[in-house]
Amino acid sequence: SQQGEEDPQALSIQEGENATMNCSYKTSINNLQWYRQNSGRGLVHLILIRSNEREKHSGRLRVTLDTSKKSSSLLITASRAADTASYFCATVRTGANNLFFGTGTRLTVIP
């Protein structure tokens, strides 16, 4: 990818379980964002975490950021079938204003 890698590439869980996706990036960043994409559709912004933040919550989402390791994680708690989608991390590099995406994780939540 232009910026980083995500793992796992694909994740399949049962409804109600938690889903954790990890993202690693390569350069220093201004912020890191997570997006969701349903198949064949555009992307929807989920959450933004700034480089000076370590953890952020939004509803069932929890994002962590470790700038020393250049990594982030997205946790979706109590997953639902409707959470089935691809999830991408994206970074804004320091001094830049464009967004570079990771490789994505395809999440399948089985009802």
Place this chain on the structure above:
Amino acid sequence: GAVVSQHPSWVICKSGTSVKIECRSLDFQATTMFWYRQFPKQSLMLMATSNEGSKATYEQGVEKDKFLINHASLTLSTLTVTSAHPEDSSFYICSARPLAGGGNGELFFGEGSRLTVL
């Protein structure tokens, strides 16, 4: 929330023809719009940054003469795929960042345009 409209949502064309894709921010102004390309089951690759009133900034490896970008107003950017070939078949997605609120914030994405070149 902010809405970005992308048109057409899908297009099929013959090899050698040109195709224009429009990206409009419907309820906000955007000095900067971004064009991405996405292959099946892959990530989004930034192609270029479209700046209102000036030339687009292309990423390394993206042909400027192949992918013409015009950002004529604060609400409209267009991507023209010139002399399209089958290898140009892809999902093209635009995004925009609202003028208000400063830079580096979230982007709002269009629904994408699926181009198939026969």
